[in-house]
Amino acid sequence: MTGADRIEVGLVLYPGAQLAAVLGMTDFLLLAGRIAAEATDHRQAPALRVSHWQLHEGEAAPRRVFDTAPDEAGAPSVLILPPRLGPLIEPAEAAPFVGWLRESHGTGTVLGSICTGAFLLGETGLLAGRSITTHWTFEEAFEARFPEAKMDAARLIIDDGDIITAGGVMAWTDLVLKLIDRYLGLVVMLEVARRFLVDPPGREQSYYSAFAPRLNHGDGAILKVQHWLQATGAKEADLAALAARAGLEERTFLRRFQKATGLTTTEYAQRIRVSRARELLQSGACTADQVAWDVGYSDPGAFRKVFAKIVGLTPAEYRKRFQARSPHLL
Structure with a gap:
């Protein structure tokens, strides 16, 4: 199996990141991968790769410091920003991560945050017009710092497709189960919750999978349109406007959009x-x-x-x- 075939969940060890959340999510994900492999033909089971990313002094971007598939290349499917212990991250501290996160998102990686990890996510500038959540005690601080985002601290999890955010410090359990549900399915998620004796995410626990759009197809023009549709709730989906945003002729846009996403624009x-x-x-x-x-x-x-x-x-x-x-x- 190649790196391109794997679902990789990357956990970012930025300064002050809560190690309990990182290690806990790692345990949940590793168990989920084993359950998925046990339940089906191993060759057909969705493969799960778990990695930890850290920025070292003198380096331009974070790199893997823990990896369950160290011999494989490839980019992470998801990058998660754990809660931060201590003071909120300042712009200067966040700066070394911002370009890397923006570039990763621009090539199809889903970005997620837990609790105060939302402040690092906010520094990327990707939250304008997006609905997000964090711990309710940081609601005012977040709104003051990132007024362009739509804060909804009453919600525990907000899954906006390519950006997913969770509320309090312990909401990492809800977020990691949400990811397991998305990538490995409801049955695996429920079994992980049962074995760890934790409640499944209440609102997200349904018999119907949430929409998880294809984002790692490599077509930058189409990805740009996907991000715009997600940010606007797809309320404006006029073909001419979408094609113009992609910089493509309408027939070319339709063909490339369906090839990349597997769906028509409608x-x-x-x-x-x-x-x-x-x-x-x-x-x-x-x-x-x-x-x-x-x-x-x-x-x-x-x-x-x-x-x-x-x-x-x-x-x-x-x-x-x-x-x-x-x-x-x-």
Whole structure:
């Protein structure tokens, strides 16, 4: 198996990073990889690679200092910024990591943070218009420092596709289970939670996988459009505008977009909107019609049809199953 075939989760050991979170996530991920291999034909099991990244004095970028596949090349699928112990990271401390994180994200790596790790993530400038979370006690400090981001400290996990953030210090358990669910599936995630005697992430525990777009396809023009669609909630998905943003002729753009993502632009936008709708239905008090408007549908009937096609449940059924206390809203 080559490095390109593996799912690599990289944990970043920036100054002050909480080692308990790094080591705990490592244990969860290693167990998840073993369970996945045990449950299926080993040759077909999704392979998981775990690495730790650290910046050494005099070096331009962090490098792997721990690696479960040290003989393989390749870039990480995900880079996670753990909580920081002590004072919040300052811009000068964050500066050596910013270019590396931005470059990694630009080539398809998902970026994630836990608790105060969000402050290092904020320094990348990638959070403008994005919904993120951190520990509620740091909400005001984060908003003052990064006013362009959409802080929602009431939520434990915000999975925005290519950027995923978690709230408190111990939310690393929720985030790592979320990643296991995304890359190895619900069954593996639940078994890891059972063996470690921890509760699965409540809101994310469903029978339906969250939308995990392909980001490591290597087509920079298409990746640029994907990041824009994610940041805007895909509310504006006009073909001409998307092609212009990619700098491509429309027919060329459509062909390359489907080749890179496996979806048409319409299907891709629908999945982003439905993913956001699921979050609103689970955690909010909006009616289905209000949710439809919030995610960009002017016709609630059309929204219901798309939602049922993708999720397998109507909005009413979905809320009843995952937010049973508010069935009257629908």
